[in-house]
Every structure is written in structure tokens, then in C-alpha cells.
Amino acid sequence: MKLKILFFCIAFTVISCHMNQNIVVDPPYFKNVQPNAKYVGSDTCASCHTDHAKNFEKSAHARIELKGVEGVHGTTCESCHGPGSLHVAGGGDKTKILTLKKDNESCFQCHIDQKAQFNLQYHHPIQEGKMTCTSCHDPHGPDAKPWSAVSIRGTNDVCVSCHRDKKGPFTWEHEALSSSCTECHNPHGSIHPKLLVQNDLNLCLKCHVQPNWPTVGKRSHSAFAPRGNCWSAGCHTQVHGSNFDDHLRY
Amino acid sequence: MLLLSPLLGFAKDPVLQFTPGFIFFNVEKDKQKFEEQNMTKVSNWGVESFQFFPNVLGGKFDTELQGKALIPNKDYDLFFNIFHKEDKDLFYIKNKFQSFTKYYDNSGGYYKTYTTEPNSFTLDKDLKLFVSDLSTKMGGKLSETWSSEFEYAYKHKSGDFANYNWANAQQGATQRRIVPVYTEQKGYDLHEFNLAFQKAYETGKLKLEQGFVRFRDKTLYQEKNQDTAAKLQQQDEVFKEKSFTSTILGEKDFISDKLLGGFSLRYENTYGKETENLDTFDSNGAGTSGKNFIDAQAKHTLHQLVFSPFMLYTLGTNWFLNGRVRTAYKKRISKATYPEDTDTPNGTVDETFNMKNIDFGWQIGEQFNLNYKGWNRFTPYARAEFEQNAITLKEDQTNQEDSTNNFFRETDQTILKYLMSVGFYSYPFQWLKVSAQYNFKHDLDKYKDSRETAASSSSDKSAFVDDLTQLTNRFHTNLAVRPLSWFHLNFRYEWFSKKYSMQKEGLDPESSYFNGIKHAYIATLMPMNQLTLVETLAFNKIQTQTPAGGNATLPIPYFNSDYKAVLSSLNYDVSSSFSFKATHSINWSDNYINFESQALPNAIDQKQQSLEVKIAWKPSETLTITPGYGFGKYDIDSRNNIDDYDYHYGNLWVNWIL
Numbered sequence: 001m002k003l004k005i006l007f008f009c010i011a012f013t014v015i016s017c018h019m020n021q022n023i024v025v026d027p028p029y030f031k032n033v034q035p036n037a038k039y040v041g042s043d044t045c046a047s048c049h050t051d052h053a054k055n056f057e058k059s060a061h062a063r064i065e066l067k068g069v070e071g072v073h074g075t076t077c078e079s080c081h082g083p084g085s086l087h088v089a090g091g092g093d094k095t096k097i098l099t100l101k102k103d104n105e106s107c108f109q110c111h112i113d114q115k116a117q118f119n120l121q122y123h124h125p126i127q128e129g130k131m132t133c134t135s136c137h138d139p140h141g142p143d144a145k146p147w148s149a150v151s152i153r154g155t156n157d158v159c160v161s162c163h164r165d166k167k168g169p170f171t172w173e174h175e176a177l178s179s180s181c182t183e184c185h186n187p188h189g190s191i192h193p194k195l196l197v198q199n200d201l202n203l204c205l206k207c208h209v210q211p212n213w214p215t216v217g218k219r220s221h222s223a224f225a226p227r228g229n230c231w232s233a234g235c236h237t238q239v240h241g242s243n244f245d246d247h248l249r250y
Numbered sequence: 251m252l253l254l255s256p257l258l259g260f261a262k263d264p265v266l267q268f269t270p271g272f273i274f275f276n277v278e279k280d281k282q283k284f285e286e287q288n289m290t291k292v293s294n295w296g297v298e299s300f301q302f303f304p305n306v307l308g309g310k311f312d313t314e315l316q317g318k319a320l321i322p323n324k325d326y327d328l329f330f331n332i333f334h335k336e337d338k339d340l341f342y343i344k345n346k347f348q349s350f351t352k353y354y355d356n357s358g359g360y361y362k363t364y365t366t367e368p369n370s371f372t373l374d375k376d377l378k379l380f381v382s383d384l385s386t387k388m389g390g391k392l393s394e395t396w397s398s399e400f401e402y403a404y405k406h407k408s409g410d411f412a413n414y415n416w417a418n419a420q421q422g423a424t425q426r427r428i429v430p431v432y433t434e435q436k437g438y439d440l441h442e443f444n445l446a447f448q449k450a451y452e453t454g455k456l457k458l459e460q461g462f463v464r465f466r467d468k469t470l471y472q473e474k475n476q477d478t479a480a481k482l483q484q485q486d487e488v489f490k491e492k493s494f495t496s497t498i499l500g501e502k503d504f505i506s507d508k509l510l511g512g513f514s515l516r517y518e519n520t521y522g523k524e525t526e527n528l529d530t531f532d533s534n535g536a537g538t539s540g541k542n543f544i545d546a547q548a549k550h551t552l553h554q555l556v557f558s559p560f561m562l563y564t565l566g567t568n569w570f571l572n573g574r575v576r577t578a579y580k581k582r583i584s585k586a587t588y589p590e591d592t593d594t595p596n597g598t599v600d601e602t603f604n605m606k607n608i609d610f611g612w613q614i615g616e617q618f619n620l621n622y623k624g625w626n627r628f629t630p631y632a633r634a635e636f637e638q639n640a641i642t643l644k645e646d647q648t649n650q651e652d653s654t655n656n657f658f659r660e661t662d663q664t665i666l667k668y669l670m671s672v673g674f675y676s677y678p679f680q681w682l683k684v685s686a687q688y689n690f691k692h693d694l695d696k697y698k699d700s701r702e703t704a705a706s707s708s709s710d711k712s713a714f715v716d717d718l719t720q721l722t723n724r725f726h727t728n729l730a731v732r733p734l735s736w737f738h739l740n741f742r743y744e745w746f747s748k749k750y751s752m753q754k755e756g757l758d759p760e761s762s763y764f765n766g767i768k769h770a771y772i773a774t775l776m777p778m779n780q781l782t783l784v785e786t787l788a789f790n791k792i793q794t795q796t797p798a799g800g801n802a803t804l805p806i807p808y809f810n811s812d813y814k815a816v817l818s819s820l821n822y823d824v825s826s827s828f829s830f831k832a833t834h835s836i837n838w839s840d841n842y843i844n845f846e847s848q849a850l851p852n853a854i855d856q857k858q859q860s861l862e863v864k865i866a867w868k869p870s871e872t873l874t875i876t877p878g879y880g881f882g883k884y885d886i887d888s889r890n891n892i893d894d895y896d897y898h899y900g901n902l903w904v905n906w907i908l
Contacts, residue, residue: 002665002748006791009696014267018872023684025677025683025730025731025738026679026729026775027738027740028738028782029774031776040596048708054510057562057570057572058560058562060619062570062621063621063629063631063673063675064673064675064685065623065628065629066623066627066628066629066676066677067568067623067624067626067627068625068626068677069627069677075677077605088676100561108772109730109740109772110730110740110742111263111730111742111788112638112740112742112770112771112772112788112789113768113770113789113790115743115770115772115786116786116788116790116815116817116837117788117790117816117888119817119835119837120813120815120837121286121566121837121856121858121884123285125289125350127821128289128350128793129327130348139467140343142420142560142572142574145750146848147618148614148615148617148635149575149576149577149592149615149616149636149637149667150558150560150576150616150617150635150671151558151576152497152514152556152558152576153515153563153628162405164405164467164491165467165489166439169522169550169552169582169584170548170550171584171585171586171605171607172607175695175715178649178665179693179842180433191811191813191839191854192696192854193355193414193858194414195445196414197792197850198792198794198809198811198852198853199569199853199854200405200806200809200849200850200851200852200853201798201806201849201852202499202762202794202795202798202806202808202809202849203794203809204554204611205762205796205798205806206750206762206764206794207715207718207752207762207798208592208752209752209796209798210667210754210757210760210761210763211754211757211758211760211797212750212757213797213798213801213803214798214801214803214804217714217754218714221339221672221804222803222804225804225806225848226424226425226429226846226847226849226850227425227852228426228427228850229849230357231414231415231416232413232414232415232427232428232850233358233416233417233427234416234417234418234427234473234829235417237413243524243526243546243548243584243586244526244543244546244548244588244603244605245587245588246645248646250484250526250528250541250543
């Protein structure tokens with residue numbers, strides 16, 4: 001342990017000695033796509049993109065605007081879109097700025113765990129170019145996450161815009177959906193089919209287990225569990241909601 | 251690197267640019283699994299991208315055309331835009347078409363401990379679903395202050411997809427549901443129309459929107475058992491929906507831009523109808539008793555009114571307060587008729603259930619965000635969110651032939667939620683950025699049955715839960731450091747713990763836990779201007795513990811699963827006309843637990859990896875040739891390797907600028 005601490009201290013000292021105040025921490029990715037651009041600051045962006053600038057103040061991402069470094073090292077707009085000098089010089093030339101509608105790498109610079117999830121075997125087709133992060137998330141808007149308690153739209157509207165058949169209304173609804181689709185699915189990527197968070201009975205049991213398990217409700221499930229998972233064993237096949245069965249069976 | 255960089259957007263000058271080529275995979279073993287996971291057929295060719303800027307309209311308008319066309323995968327993109335040359339907001343038309351094919355594995359729920367031949371688990375059918383999306387948007391300025399926009403979008407799906415509910419197979423003495431099942435998607439057609447008008451004021455704006463949605467979904471579910479009582483089950487469903495949505499949004503600046511206030515008001519009115527037939531047959535095609543529905547029907551009406559005011563207030567020089575409120579009233583009425591042919595099928599209805607479920611109630615949500623920007627390079631923030639719901643659910647079910655199946659209940663549901671977050675963003679040095687956030691979330695769902703009449707006490711109906719409480723603690727931190735000009739490191743750590751406490755009516759509460767941690771790192775090395783190496787590592791672990799794990803009668807082991815992932819890439823610009831790129835990806839997990847006497851096994855043992863190398867050679871300013879080679883494999887030991895595949899591929903894309 002002492003050796004580890006010693007190693008860390010030496011490494012930190014060596015690194016500190018090599019610190020160069022001209023080095024900025026901005027994602028190296030920017031250099032690759034905009035090698036000669038410089039930062040211009042958010043006020044310059046706001047002079048043309050007035051609507052975005054105004055809405056952005058309501059966004060969770062507005063927190064990343066830091067006093068003392070404005071317009072120098074890429075806070076706010078240029079944190080995600082990269083340095084904008086060439087874009088400005090080109091009269092708003094779209095080829096000279098990162099646009100998140102085409103490119104997700106900028107998002108992955110902070111949300112790096114999501115980058116790995118999109119590389120798992122089951123994932124939404126971000127890498128294949130069929131979607132982008134902005135298909136579900138509004139980075140400028142008040143709800144960067146698709147839903148909160150004050151969103152004007154519904155809990156799962158982002159999901160059901162493509163999976164409308166899961167929206168309902170259903171005669172018998174599954175309460176879990178009123179929380180979120182993400183109770184059971186990981187929308188970015190999973191090692192399990194259908195983007196499920198996990199592939200076993202515990203997925204359902206964490207809400208439905210009761211002291212006299214294997215009884216659920218008033219019925220023993222000891223004969224059913226060996227057949228398979230609640231949704232795969234041919235019983236509760238309509239897990240999103242059923243129009244004809246209160247146990248979500250048909 | 252520059253040659254291999256993605257296209258960032260439309261080029262500015264009139265130009266024709268296109269990239270024809272092909273990719274060919276040599277796949278061994280499970281081709282269907284390969285297609286599912288890689289979203290491609292074994293050969294694919296066409297034009298990977300094209301851009302065309304014909305100034306055909308001349309005068310005041312510019313046009314843009316961009317897209318791709320990969321024929322075997324039906325992978326098409328087309329963007330065609332027309333806009334006013336001087337001001338794009340003055341007039342624009344944006345058209346988009348996108349389509350692709352999704353492929354599905356056809357081998358169901360086979361696990362390595364099972365004795366049945368894997369061949370029995372393969373549908374004799376390639377499962378693929380064609381997905382397409384068309385939209386057009388046109389708008390412009392009607393006057394100095396008024397503008398309008400009309401949008402139409404159409405989504406379509408057709409084909410066959412694999413289900414994650416499976417059919418019967420006999421495994422020794424145990425009957426299991428593990429045989430693959432599929433659904434024929436006969437048509438998924440979603441039409442959306444939206445018309446909006448906006449008026450801009452000096453200090454605000456007003457927006458009016460009217461939307462209409464028409465949706466039709468027609469499916470045929472096909473299930474074929476492979477046990478001794480071989481049966482075929484077909485479920486034919488048609489769902490239709492119409493939805494109207496009216497929205498008014500307004501916002502205004504007050505007190506010299508210190509206060510931005512606004513509201514949105516949204517009214518949604520939805521009508522839905524589903525018809526369903528369910529038929530079961532034996533292996534000779536003769537009807538068998540079981541579940542046979544004849545023209546079951548369900549109708550729904552949903553009314554929802556949402557009012558959401560917000561304000562953004564600059565409290566002082568450095569304090570920013572953002573507050574939003576949402577109030578919503580919702581009422582749903584669902585009526586369903588469920589006629590059943592209960593004996594040997596003869597087309598005669600033996601029993602009919604009539605159901606009428608109504609729920610209505612209020613939801614109120616409040617959110618406050620507070621940022622302090624008084625310190626240089628450090629912004630702390632806090633967020634609080636509250637939600638209160640009061641919903642009444644009435645459930646009435648009558649059976650025309652057998653009154654013992656009648657059921658009536660009225661439930662008052664109360665949902666209370668709150669979320670508290672604190673965190674900061676900081677840029678203490680030019681070479682270091684750091685952020686952290688902690689949040690605590692408390693969700694309580696209470697159900698109180700104010701009236702309940704059930705002729706049979708042995709069978710629960712829906713919502714048998716009295717209380718469900720969910721407590722979540724979550725912490726995450728991000729750190730980006732660039733200690734040397736050629737070295738950049740990103741690190742993210744996340745920990746969460748969620749406790750579920752459920753109380754069934756008449757029983758003591760039980761608690762379950764869902765915990766997890768994530769680490770992710772991206773290290774970027776740039777030892778030379780022309781050379782970039784990126785290494786991404788990720789570790790993700792979750793655990794679900796339920797009281798069923800310690801049950802004496804039927805213990806269900808805890809779910810413990812993790813995966814590790816490593817992504818590596820190297821870019822080298824050898825010269826201005828020659829680049830090299832290599833990427834390697836691997837992820838693996840080894841958490842499979844077999845407890846087949848109690849349930850299906852959980853978690854998996856698998857490893858997936860791929861390697862790709864490509865070069866970009868630019869013999870002239872207008873021509874870039876990009877050949878590539880790749881290799882990949884997938885091993886899944888927990889399914890006795892029936893889904894394994896190996897592949898090699900070669901591709902060649904040629905980019906021309908004319």
C-alpha cells in the first residue's frame with residue numbers, strides 16, 4: 001500500500017512538473033475534426049443562435065458554463081460543438097462546427113460509459129447511424145433526460161415515438177411503465193436481448209416478491225418458475241399492458 | 251485522420267460527392283446471430299454516402315441533397331432540403347427518408363444444460379423487420395412577427411421479429427418454455443401531422459400547435475410447441491388509434507431580463523381500438539381446447555390536460571433559480587369484451603367477459619434548479635423535484651355466463667415522489683475538469699381499495715400491492731485531465747443503490763435491493779500530431795437481491811452480473827494523402843448460474859470481439875480510396891455455443907468529388 005502511495009506521489013510530481021498552462025483539457029476529439037479552430041465564447045454563438053441561447057439557460061447543461069473561463073477554453077456551447085472560430089468566419093458554415101445531429105462522439109466525451117454500452121451486442125443503432133443521441137435527448141432543452149416530473153410530454157414519449165405499440169392505453173396497465181421503460185430496459189445497450197437490464201425472474205420479483213413466495217398474489221408459482229421467466233414462460237406475455245387480461249396474459 | 255473523419259455537414263459550394271463500394275463478410279457458424287448483432291447481411295453494397303448541391307432552383311433558393319443507398323440491407327437515407335438563400339428561417343422545406351432492416355436470432359431460449367438437440371430450437375425461418383421513416387417539414391415567416399411550420403411524419407414496420415416469450419419443450423421430466431417464437435408484423439403504420447404558428451414579441455413569444463396522430467398496428471403471433479402435446483397458437487391483433495393534441499406555449503421576459511416566465515398548455519384526446527382472435531391447434535391443424543378468443547374487442551378514450559408554467563430568475567449577480575411546475579388531469583375509459591370458446595373449438599362463444607375500467611386523477615410536479623456562479627471556475631448546484639399524484643381506478647368485470655367470475659373494485663392510488671440532487675462542475679486548472687453529483691430519490695406508491703367485490707377469494711386481480719416504496723441513492727463523478735500535451739484522460743465512476751419495499755395487502759412488507767457500480771475510462775495519447783491512440787475501458791456490475799434468494803421452497807439465486815469492455819483505436823496520418831486506422835473492441839462477461847431445478851439460468855458467459863483496419867489513400871484532390879479488412883467473433887458458452895459466429899470481411903469504398 002505504501003509503495004502504491006509512493007508511486008502515486010512520484011507520478012503526480014512528475015506530471016505536475018510537466019504541467020504547461022497552455023495545455024487545455026478539452027476533448028482531443030475536437031482537434032481531429034477542427035484542427036485549426038479557436039474558441040470564440042458563448043456570447044458570439046448567442047448573437048446568431050438566439051433561441052438556443054435563451055432555452056439553454058433552462059437546461060441542465062447550463063451548469064457547465066463556468067465563470068472565469070468564458071470564451072477561452074470551451075465552456076457551454078463549445079464544450080460540445082468544439083471551437084467555433086472557423087464556423088463564425090465561414091458565416092455559419094456547418095462543415096466547420098460539430099453538429100450533434102450527425103456525431104455522437106462529443107456526447108461520449110463526458111458520457112463515456114454510454115459509449116461502451118453502445119458497443120455491447122444489443123444496443124440502439126447509434127453506431128450504425130440510424131439514430132443519434134439527440135433522437136432521444138434534447139441537450140439544449142430543459143429536459144436533457146427525456147422526462148422529469150415537470151415535462152410537458154409523457155413519461156415514455158421518447159420511447160413510444162418509435163415503439164408506439166407499447167404506449168397503450170390498455171384496459172389493464174402495468175404500473176411499472178408509469179415509472180419508466182428504464183425500470184426493465186437499458187436503452188443504451190445490454191448484454192441481454194431486448195435491452196433488458198437482467199435476464200431472470202429477479203427482474204420482476206424486486207417489485208413483486210412477497211413473504212410467502214413462491215406465491216405471488218394469491219397463486220403459488222412453484223410450478224411455473226421452472227418453465228421460465230415471467231415474460232418468457234408463456235404466461236405474462238403482455239408485460240407492457242393487456243386489453244383482455246388483468247394478469248397481463250393475452 | 252482527416253481523410254477518415256466523418257462528414258460534418260453539407261459542404262458549402264455546389265458539388266457532387268458520392269462514395270460507392272461494397273462490404274463482404276465470410277461468416278462461419280450462426281449467420282442469423284451475426285446478422286442480428288451486426289445489423290447487416292453478409293454482403294452489402296451500394297453508395298455509402300452522397301451529397302449533391304444542385305443549384306437547380308436558382309434565384310433566391312438553395313437546395314441540398316444528401317443520403318446513402320446500401321441495397322441488400324435496404325439501408326437508405328435521403329435528405330432533401332430547400333431553403334431561402336439569405337435567411338433559412340424565411341422559407342424552408344426539409345424532407346427526410348430513412349430505412350433499414352433489423353435481423354433477429356431464431357433460436358429461442360436454449361441453455362447449455364439442456365438435453366434437447368439445439369436443432370429443435372431453430373425456427374426454419376429467417377426473421378427480419380423492415381423499418382422506414384419518412385418526414386417532411388415546411389415553414390417560414392408569414393410576416394415580421396408571425397411564422398408557421400407544418401410537419402408530416404410516417405413510420406412503417408413490416409416483416410417478422412423474434413419474441414422473448416417462448417413455446418413449450420420437454421426437458422426430461424420438466425416442461426419448459428424455451429422454444430423460439432415469432433410475430434409476423436403485418437403492418438405498423440404511424441402517421442403524425444403537426445401544424446404550428448408562432449408570434450414573436452420584443453420580449454417573448456407565443457406558439458400554437460395542433461397535432462394529429464393516426465396509428466394502425468396489425469400482428470400475427472405464431473407459437474409452436476415442441477413437447478409431446480405439440481400445439482400451434484396464433485394470436486391475431488389489430489390495433490387502431492387516433493390522437494389529437496392541442497398545445498399553447500408562451501414565454502416573456504420581465505424585469506429587464508431578470509425574470510423569464512412562461513407556460514405551456516396541452517390537451518390530448520386519444521381513441522384506441524383493438525380486436526383480437528386467439529386460436530390453438532394440434533399438430534394436425536385441428537382446433538384444441540384452451541384459450542380461444544373470438545373477436546375480442548377493446549375500446550379506449552383518453553383525455554389529458556397538462557398545464558406547465560415555468561420561470562427562470564436571476565436572484566442576484568450570481569444566483570440563478572429555475573423553477574417549473576406541471577399540473578395534469580387525466581381520465582381514461584377502457585371497455586373490453588372478451589368472448590371465449592372454452593370447449594373443443596366449434597366457433598361458438600361459451601363465455602364472455604365484459605370489462606370497464608376507468609381511471610382519473612391529478613398529477614402535480616414541481617422542479618427547482620439553483621446554480622451559483624459567484625466563484626471562478628467552480629459552479630455548485632442543487633436540484634429538487636417533487637411529484638404528487640392522486641388517481642382513482644375503477645375496475646368492473648362481469649362474466650355473462652358465470653357470475654362467480656364477476657369482479658368489482660375501486661382503488662385510490664397516491665403516488666408521492668421527491669428527488670434531491672447536489673453537485674458541482676469545476677475547471678480548477680486548464681488541464682483539469684471535474685464534476686460530481688449525488689442524488690437521493692424517494693418514490694412511494696400507495697393503493698387503497700375503497701370497494702372490492704370478488705366472488706373468488708383465491709385469485710388476485712391487478713394491483714394487489716398495498717404499498718411500494720423505492721429509495722435510490724446515486725453518486726457519480728467525472729474527471730478529465732490532460733497532464734501532458736499528448737495525454738488526455740477521462741474517467742467516470744458511478745455507484746447506485748436502490749431499495750424496493752413492497753407490501754402486499756394482508757402481509758408484511760418485503761425488501762429487495764438493486765445495486766450497481768460503473769467505471770469507464772478514456773485515455774487519449776497523441777505522441778505526434780499525426781498519431782492518435784484512444785483506449786476506452788468500461789466495467790459495469792449490477793446485483794439484484796430479493797427475499798426469494800433465501801426461500802426454502804423455491805430459492806431464486808441473486809442476479810449478479812457484470813461485463814467488461816475495452817475499445818481501442820489508432821489513427822495515423824502518414825501523409826496528407828495517406829491515413830491508417832485500426833480499431834479493436836472486446837467485451838466479455840462470465841456470470842452464468844445454472845439453477846435449472848428452480849428456474850431458467852441467469853446471466854451469461856460470453857465474449858465478443860472485433861478488429862478492423864482500414865486505410866484511406868487520396869491519389870488526387872477529388873478521389874479517396876478506402877479499403878478495409880476486419881475480423882470478429884462471438885462466443886456464448888452459456889448457450890452451449892449454438893449462437894457462436896466468426897467472421898472476416900473486406901470492404902472497399904471510393905469517394906469521388908465532381
